[in-house]
Amino acid sequence: MAVPFLEGSIPCVEVDGEPMVILRPIAELLGLAWSPQRAKLSADQTACVTFIVTQLPGDDQARKVMAVSLETFTVWLARLQPSRVAPEARDTVIAYQREAARALREHFFGARTEPVRKPASGIALLEEMVAELRAQHERTAVLEAKVEAIEGDYRxxxxxxxxxxxxxxxxxxxxxxxxxxxxxxxxxxxxxxxxxxxxxxxxxxxxxxxxxxxxxxxxxx
CATH class of the missing domain: 3.30.56 (Phenylalanyl-tRNA Synthetase; Chain B, domain 1)
Structure with missing residues (x-):
C-alpha cells in the first residue's frame, strides 16, 4: 500500500496487522546510500525491523525488502542531518522529518481529535520527541569530533x-x-x-x- 505524502507516497505494508514502512525507496529519495542505512538498522538492537517479499510499484517482480515499524521510521528520520545530504535533497529531508510521522499516523489511525496538549503515547509521543532527538544527535556528533581534535589535526x-x-x-x-x-x-x-x-x-x-x-x-x- 502507498500512503500519499508530498507529491508522492510512502510505501507501506502490514505485517501481522501492524503497519510498517518499506524503507529503501525513502532512503534513496532522500539522497542516502542504501547499503550503509541497511547496515545501521540491522545492527541497531532497538530498531523494529523485518524482511518481507513484495513487489513494489514500478518493479517487474517481487523482491525481499526491509520494512520498519512506524516508531523506528520516525526515529530514523530524526537522526538524519540535513546538512549531510545533497543540497537538492535537504528540503525533502526536512519535510519528511516534520510531517511524515503525522501523515502515517492519520492514515492508519485517523486524525487526532484530542487537544494537542493532552499527554500522547506511542508514535504521537515519538513525533513530539523528534526535535529533541535531532538536537541530541547533533550535540553528540560535535562532541565526538572535538574529542578527536584534542590530540592534533581536527580532520x-x-x-x-x-x-x-x-x-x-x-x-x-x-x-x-x-x-x-x-x-x-x-x-x-x-x-x-x-x-x-x-x-x-x-x-x-x-x-x-x-x-x-x-x-x-x-x-x-
Whole structure:
C-alpha cells in the first residue's frame, strides 16, 4: 500500500496487522546510500525491523525488502542531518522529518481529535520527541569530533569516533575490519597511521577523515 505524502507516497505494508514502512525507496529519495542505512538498522538492537517479499510499484517482480515499524521510521528520520545530504535533497529531508510521522499516523489511525496538549503515547509521543532527538544527535556528533581534535589535526579520527559521528555500527569486529582497510589504504599511499594514547585501549591508530570515509564505504559494500 502507498500512503500519499508530498507529491508522492510512502510505501507501506502490514505485517501481522501492524503497519510498517518499506524503507529503501525513502532512503534513496532522500539522497542516502542504501547499503550503509541497511547496515545501521540491522545492527541497531532497538530498531523494529523485518524482511518481507513484495513487489513494489514500478518493479517487474517481487523482491525481499526491509520494512520498519512506524516508531523506528520516525526515529530514523530524526537522526538524519540535513546538512549531510545533497543540497537538492535537504528540503525533502526536512519535510519528511516534520510531517511524515503525522501523515502515517492519520492514515492508519485517523486524525487526532484530542487537544494537542493532552499527554500522547506511542508514535504521537515519538513525533513530539523528534526535535529533541535531532538536537541530541547533533550535540553528540560535535562532541565526538572535538574529542578527536584534542590530540592534533581536527580532520583525523579513530575508527570508533568516526563511526559514532556518521552513525555506522560500533561493534569491535566491524571496526577492526574498517581499521585494517584504512591502514591498507594509507600504506598504498606511502603513509602510515598516526598513533594516539588511549586510557582504555593503549596505543590506537588515528586516520585522516577521507581515509576513514573510503574505508567505511568499502567495508559496507
Amino acid at each position: 583525523s579520527f579513530t575508527a570508533l569516533a568516526f563511526a559514532k559521528l556518521h552513525d555506522y555500527p560500533t561493534n569491535r569486529p566491524y571496526l577492526a575490519k574498517v581499521g585494517r582497510r584504512a591502514t591498507q589504504i594509507m600504506r598504498d599511499r606511502g603513509e602510515t597511521p598516526h598513533k594516539r594514547q588511549d586510557a582504555t585501549f593503549g596505543q590506537i591508530n588515528v586516520y585522516p577523515s577521507d581515509v576513514l570515509e573510503l574505508a567505511f564505504e568499502e567495508v559496507e559494500q
